Amino acid sequence: MLSDCIRMEKTIENNVIRALKVLYGSEADTSNIQVQPTRKEFEGDITLVVFPLLKYSGKSPEDTANDLGNYLLKSTPGISTFYVVKGFLNLQVSNSAWLGEFIKLWTAGETNDLYKKGQTILVEYSSPNTNKPLHLGHIRNNLLGFSLSRILTECGHRVFKTNIVNDRGIHICKSMLAWKLFGQGKTPADTGMKGDHFVGQFYVEFETAYKKEINELIQKGMTAEEAAESSELMAGARDLLRKWEAGDRETVGLWMKMNSWVYEGFNITYEALGVDFDKIYYESETYMLGREIVEAGLQKGIFYRKEDGSVWVNLSADSLDEKLLLRADGTAVYMTQDLGTAVERYNDYKFDHQYYVVGNEQNYHFQVLKLILKKLGYEWAEGIHHFSYGMVNLPEGKMKSREGKVVDADDLIDNMIHTAREMAEELGKLHDYGDEEKEAIYRKIGLAALKYFILKVDPRKNMMFNPRESIDFNGNTGPFIQYTYARIKSVLRLAQDKGYSVIEISTDLVLNEKESDLVKLLRKYESVVKEAAQSLNPSVIANYAYELAREYNQFYHDHTILGEHDPGLRNFRIALSEYTGKIINKSMCLLGIEMPERM
């Protein structure tokens, strides 16, 4: 399918090389052949840039373009005429050729051979802490991870989505202590709160009480360090951590109880976002892994031990620093654990690639992780990649969860759905639907607005979110694309009512400009998906879907579909609409965005 679609450009490239040989006796380098779509303001469809070819022709740009144009006109089927503008050769593709391109797409069906050989790929994303609810930063992570998984799947790979939950450590102990001190035995069910919010509240309570305690100690004349050391609250939290590690029954019981509340809450958020996982790893189960690996590296002399007993690796040869791998007391650090889980995952899946969807604040960590794995001799380390994405900032600056300056995920989702509901009710197009059906549509629209807003920006860049200016539903937005889809569906329903069914498409039609523009865009789909996969960038697909929707709306506005009297042309337009709807749906599906049949 792909090869069919790019055949025309490929043929042109080959024929240019042949032309240069025939006309000028030169062996041209393919890298000098630049074939691209002609800009809207010029006549033609496909442009050959002739500047790089002047060294072969030894002629002026115009003469060279004319020579090549004449050659291509004779040698390349589908080219009807050409225009020379300065150093650009603009080739016009004939009407019937565009129609032919569309018929190829139309009849190709669901074949998918973007990549011939699928690989096994792990995508790790989400990876929350269990001491607080998810916020907008997590939403970006989840959406990117989920979308990347779908894109890679679309490319024919076997993709496994994983999540490593940070369910242990001092932060959970803080919530636990606060609950013991202030919780009065209450549960989320008692308060009607979502479990993750319930637990998060105690985390915040701990931080507030702790800050107060420190301030009081400082008032009494202590330095900040002294105060931190003599804090009873912090000592209590540390004590819980020790008890937890020692397997103290009561502590572990409380830990399990509170975590289970959090998971209930997380699951609701994950479901609302429409993301899921094939396998969830828990840090409480994996944090010990990695020690043996460090020991082995020590034996091989890749790592070294300092006098105090701590283990380090020296990466200065790779222009990085020394890095700690094991504390003097033998306990694991973040890196130890990540080394362990990487090896464990390789053993579990024998992956060709593993993508870690983690914020760019950890660029250094993943650089080191990969390097150490390579030093240890794991060849598969070449296949691990950090899918690094930028932060979501507020107008005030960074989100700070400790200070409560965050945009809560659940609140945001609810707000989006609420806005969708208000707008839809105002427009009143869904009167004949039942409440449940309506709600399902509001949900789709609200989530589309949110997801598209986040996924349309380049993942590598930091992005801004202003809570006071709510996310748009008009213009370059998810709902706009959904609207276009719903419009198409509406046309198709009416076509069916009228008994118009398209069995085959006439090869004898004259396309208007909007129609051929649409065909041009439609045949780009697979190369867009491929580019998104290669550059790890769902925004490429988001922008494509928008462009396609905009193009379709122009076509829809300018030309009647069902009102067309010529049955051949009418059928073509119905088919064009249907296929556009299909591509819009597929593109948005790769972003994890659902399309409504009506809105």
Added chain:
RNA sequence: GGUUCAGUAGCUCAGCUGGAUAGAGCAACGGCCUUCUAAGCCGUAGGUCGCAGGUUCGAAUCCUGCCUGAAUCACCA
């Protein structure tokens, strides 16, 4: 200070491995619904692509320097 990333319209963002007169949306202003969904379409206005050099037929894009911002350089995760 070292490393990495970013700086494009008032705001939020596109701009592919260098290509023609730098594009969208929002906000502003003006048009288009007795006709397939107006969450739409069309138009007007809005730019020293951070600054300065360099590479070449050609630079928002590549190189160097500088300015600004972010992240990171933890026995935190």
